[in-house]
Amino acid sequence: MQIRALTPADRPGLWAIVEPVVRAGETWALDRDMSEEAGWAYWTAPDREAFLAEADGRLLGAYFLRANHGGGGAHIANTGYMVAQDAVGRGVGRALCLHSLETARARGFRAMQFNFVVTTNAPAMHLWQSLGFAIIGRVPGGFRHPVLGDVDTVMMFREL
Amino acid sequence: MQIRALTPADRPGLWAIVEPVVRAGETWALDRDMSEEAGWAYWTAPDREAFLAEADGRLLGAYFLRANHGGGGAHIANTGYMVAQDAVGRGVGRALCLHSLETARARGFRAMQFNFVVTTNAPAMHLWQSLGFAIIGRVPGGFRHPVLGDVDTVMMFREL
Numbered sequence: 001m002q003i004r005a006l007t008p009a010d011r012p013g014l015w016a017i018v019e020p021v022v023r024a025g026e027t028w029a030l031d032r033d034m035s036e037e038a039g040w041a042y043w044t045a046p047d048r049e050a051f052l053a054e055a056d057g058r059l060l061g062a063y064f065l066r067a068n069h070g071g072g073g074a075h076i077a078n079t080g081y082m083v084a085q086d087a088v089g090r091g092v093g094r095a096l097c098l099h100s101l102e103t104a105r106a107r108g109f110r111a112m113q114f115n116f117v118v119t120t121n122a123p124a125m126h127l128w129q130s131l132g133f134a135i136i137g138r139v140p141g142g143f144r145h146p147v148l149g150d151v152d153t154v155m156m157f158r159e160l
Numbered sequence: 161m162q163i164r165a166l167t168p169a170d171r172p173g174l175w176a177i178v179e180p181v182v183r184a185g186e187t188w189a190l191d192r193d194m195s196e197e198a199g200w201a202y203w204t205a206p207d208r209e210a211f212l213a214e215a216d217g218r219l220l221g222a223y224f225l226r227a228n229h230g231g232g233g234a235h236i237a238n239t240g241y242m243v244a245q246d247a248v249g250r251g252v253g254r255a256l257c258l259h260s261l262e263t264a265r266a267r268g269f270r271a272m273q274f275n276f277v278v279t280t281n282a283p284a285m286h287l288w289q290s291l292g293f294a295i296i297g298r299v300p301g302g303f304r305h306p307v308l309g310d311v312d313t314v315m316m317f318r319e320l
Contacts, residue, residue, distance in 0.1 A: 031231050070190045071190045072304040073302060137315050139315075142273075144232040
């Protein structure tokens with residue numbers, strides 16, 4: 001598995017990863033009817049850089065990295081990870097996160113923060129904690145899960 | 161004091177409130193060298209509506225209201241408040257917040273969340289708690305204060 005920067009040529013491949021995640025609406029706080037165009041705009045917004053995991057020419061996952069805030073909050077990174085449906089359970093999320101930690105360090109960030117982890121997303125909750133992230137906050141009923149109803153979200157944080 | 165929607169004609173008056181807050185860089189996570197144009201773009205971004213407090217034709221403060229996240233996170237509001245330097249201590253922040261709580265309820269939000277309250281901003285910390293907001297998270301060293309160095313930030317939350 002290799003991880004490399006997203007390019008304009010990856011647009012259809014990225015959407016093949018993003019669309020099922022967005023349509024399911026169970027883990028990300030994005031509009032479930034998001035268009036392909038809006039999805040591309042989200043992943044290529046000027047405040048972030050995006051990377052892809054790839055093996056044998058197949059895209060396995062993606063993440064973005066940005067400053068979580070501007071000004072006096074710009075020393076803390078924020079990231080988001082998506083794994084291709086047919087690549088779940090193969091360590092792609094872990095590989096993306098490790099790559100993002102390294103990239104964030106190289107960019108001079110001092111810490112990384114997740115603003116919105118849905119607590120019913122057990123694999124993510126487990127993975128981030130195994131990678132050194134601590135829960136630093138909890139929003140009661142922060143997410144309207146399409147199947148489970150209102151569930152809590154947490155913020156996670158680790159130094160770099 | 162009246163509170164009303166921001167209009168294009170308010171652009172210079174809004175900037176007179178925003179510029180000192182941004183330049184000081186002690187309470188908001190915005191670039192300290194933000195231009196007037198970027199400031200206006202921030203306050204009038206398509207994801208938010210903005211309001212002004214006014215008395216005798218003078219602008220006293222401003223706030224914006226938006227959904228804190230999209231999709232399954234869109235039921236929680238997020239707001240930001242700024243008070244004109246020469247109007248501090250006159251209850252403008254409280255009036256703006258009470259107005260925003262009412263507006264958020266009217267828009268159908270179920271709760272309100274602040275993502276980034278600088279803990280050294282004692283008047284804000286006190287005010288939000290007096291208005292029913294609870295601290296639901298803390299980011300260690302989340303803010304690089306230009307005078308005090310790295311200080312914690314907190315997230316705050318209340319139901320509507």
